[in-house]
Amino acid sequence: MYSLIKNCSDPGSELFSKTENYVLMNFEFKYLAVILTLLIVLRFSQLVPSKFWSWKKPKSWIDLLPGPRQFPIIGGLHYFRDLTKTFKVLHEWSALYGNIFRSEGIFNEPIVFLNDASDVQAVLSSNHVGLVTKPVKPYDALFGQFLKNGLLISKGEYWRSHRRILSRGFTYQSYQGYAKLFSKYTKRLVEELEKLFSADDEPHQISCLIHCCSLQIICASVMGLELCGNDDGRIFYESLHRYKILSSKRAMNPILLFDFFWRMHPLSREYNQLINTMNNITRKIIAKHKEAKETDAQIRNNNADTNYREDDIMGKKPCRSMMDEMLASDLTPEEILIEINTVIAAGFESTSLTVHYMLFLLALNPEHQRVCQEEIDEIFNDPVKCRNGNLTMDGVADMKYLERCCNETLRIFPIIFMFQRKPEVAVKLDDERELPPNTTVAISPILMHNNPEYYPDPKKFQPDRFLPENNRKRHPYSYLPFSAGIRNCIGMKFAIMESKAIAAYILRHFEVSTVDKIDDVTLLPSIVMTPQRDYMFHMKRRQV
Ligand code: HEM
Numbered sequence: 001m002y003s004l005i006k007n008c009s010d011p012g013s014e015l016f017s018k019t020e021n022y023v024l025m026n027f028e029f030k031y032l033a034v035i036l037t038l039l040i041v042l043r044f045s046q047l048v049p050s051k052f053w054s055w056k057k058p059k060s061w062i063d064l065l066p067g068p069r070q071f072p073i074i075g076g077l078h079y080f081r082d083l084t085k086t087f088k089v090l091h092e093w094s095a096l097y098g099n100i101f102r103s104e105g106i107f108n109e110p111i112v113f114l115n116d117a118s119d120v121q122a123v124l125s126s127n128h129v130g131l132v133t134k135p136v137k138p139y140d141a142l143f144g145q146f147l148k149n150g151l152l153i154s155k156g157e158y159w160r161s162h163r164r165i166l167s168r169g170f171t172y173q174s175y176q177g178y179a180k181l182f183s184k185y186t187k188r189l190v191e192e193l194e195k196l197f198s199a200d201d202e203p204h205q206i207s208c209l210i211h212c213c214s215l216q217i218i219c220a221s222v223m224g225l226e227l228c229g230n231d232d233g234r235i236f237y238e239s240l241h242r243y244k245i246l247s248s249k250r251a252m253n254p255i256l257l258f259d260f261f262w263r264m265h266p267l268s269r270e271y272n273q274l275i276n277t278m279n280n281i282t283r284k285i286i287a288k289h290k291e292a293k294e295t296d297a298q299i300r301n302n303n304a305d306t307n308y309r310e311d312d313i314m315g316k317k318p319c320r321s322m323m324d325e326m327l328a329s330d331l332t333p334e335e336i337l338i339e340i341n342t343v344i345a346a347g348f349e350s351t352s353l354t355v356h357y358m359l360f361l362l363a364l365n366p367e368h369q370r371v372c373q374e375e376i377d378e379i380f381n382d383p384v385k386c387r388n389g390n391l392t393m394d395g396v397a398d399m400k401y402l403e404r405c406c407n408e409t410l411r412i413f414p415i416i417f418m419f420q421r422k423p424e425v426a427v428k429l430d431d432e433r434e435l436p437p438n439t440t441v442a443i444s445p446i447l448m449h450n451n452p453e454y455y456p457d458p459k460k461f462q463p464d465r466f467l468p469e470n471n472r473k474r475h476p477y478s479y480l481p482f483s484a485g486i487r488n489c490i491g492m493k494f495a496i497m498e499s500k501a502i503a504a505y506i507l508r509h510f511e512v513s514t515v516d517k518i519d520d521v522t523l524l525p526s527i528v529m530t531p532q533r534d535y536m537f538h539m540k541r542r543q544v
Helices: 011-015 018-045 083-097 117-124 136-147 156-170 172-198 207-223 231-251 259-264 266-302 310-314 322-327 333-364 366-380 393-397 400-412 468-473 492-509
Strands: 100-104 110-114 419-421 440-443 510-514 523-525 529-531 537-541
Touching: 083 100, 083 523, 110 117, 117 440, 136 231, 136 266, 136 333, 156 172, 156 322, 156 333, 172 207, 172 393, 172 492, 172 537, 207 231, 207 266, 207 322, 207 333, 207 492, 231 266, 231 333, 259 266, 266 322, 266 333, 322 333, 333 366, 333 400, 333 492, 333 510, 333 529, 333 537, 366 400, 366 492, 366 510, 393 492, 400 492, 492 510
Parallel strands: 110 440
Antiparallel strands: 100 110, 419 440, 510 537, 523 529
16 A cells, blocks of 8 residues: 555655755746836835835834834745744744734734733634634635635634534544544554564654555545545545645745745646646545435435434445535535545644654653553553454543643644734733734744743653643643634544554554654744654564
């Protein structure tokens, strides 16, 4: 099945592929000249409101907030010229300016950075749909063509009704089925790791294998698509993999966030073709499921008087996919397509990176790895929690220490390192401060999770920070890997269960160690927080 992977290169190096970046650079130089000319013309033609140029005039308490020096038009974007220093810049700003500061985006649009848990709670905790609106940039630019008005981007009542429908795919019953898929694909992953590490004593990178496993899990859970052994699956895998690389390249290049420039870029043609290819495959699957569902309904009618059991007809599949839940709603096939794209895009890389970071931290901290293994062994030896070598949903849920390690991993490496809101109504932070409607707010889990006020000795890997009694002592909005409030991550539980299941199978079979140290690898602000190169692992087979 891992024949899907043609070239096991690490994600960071693919992002820095020389030929494509040469194309990008050429492109930038060409269009930088166009932008500058355009801006000079705009400046002198007075077409742009003067507020964009007079960036120094304070107007409200927000303008008076501390923050880095801004420049006309580009605001504070130039601080992120060198993307390898992005997280360093954010940490420096937080150290210099405290828990609330301001910077500016393109055309000097103010952005308020909130890093105080109570301020964040004021923004995220309301049930008012107008409060959970997101700004058009960067969301639309990054995801708009693939995710259109899917759950991640949509707003208002449309968002609320779709959120309700998608939630039906995340019930206790659905998780019983997903647990079977976690086992199926992770067992194959273990076989591949076995082959890789038994061949020699060299350290190896493993992210592409984990990535492939996670992608198979999400495609099977969302639409019952088996990526292996059929052409559509293979094409979908290759297209999605390439789509991810192109969108990350776009995300890391502020000029390309403008649709105008992106459309002229040579890579955008390939990008559109990839989306078309994936959409065509998904449309075919939706049509097939719809047809099967109609046939089922017919059989059900014909069997109304008999002892008909739904499982007899539907139950050949290991579980009902999320798509089946959507087909049972009044969503149109095109709406279903967009929501499928949303769930896959939001769920595949975030989870595989979590596993990757978790294994790395456990390799660096063998004393914690041993505790996890004791817990995992006990559950694997329990015939109720692990049936015929397959972990059940309850078995995974019972791995409490592993879960604390997963939480601590996401504290140290919050994959979604920043997210934004643009509340349509005013938000009262306290008696003196109110954010006016349409203020862009940036919330950065990476700054919050490194604040010693919430996490003493934040660099240290300490899973017991997440013991229930310690959680109770901490502000509930100080832990934000999945955001919080009504617009938090809908797949949070799925992500934690899947990460734990993959890590559990690996740790059951291998002792994991690494030749890297935590500071050896720079982190990049791709759409998700990505290591510039893969961590290198050793895996030694355990006697179990
Ligand atoms: C460790 C893995 C994951 C992390 C760290 C993560 C994190 C997040 C965060 C921070 C948000 C809020 C983004 C924002 O406000 O802009 C979000 C939203 C979302 N996530 Fe996840 N996620 C993960 C896995 C998943 C999985 C596995 C799925 C699906 C199965 C998923 C589906 C979604 C969707 C659909 C949204 C949009 C929700 C809405 O706006 O109502 N995520 N995720």
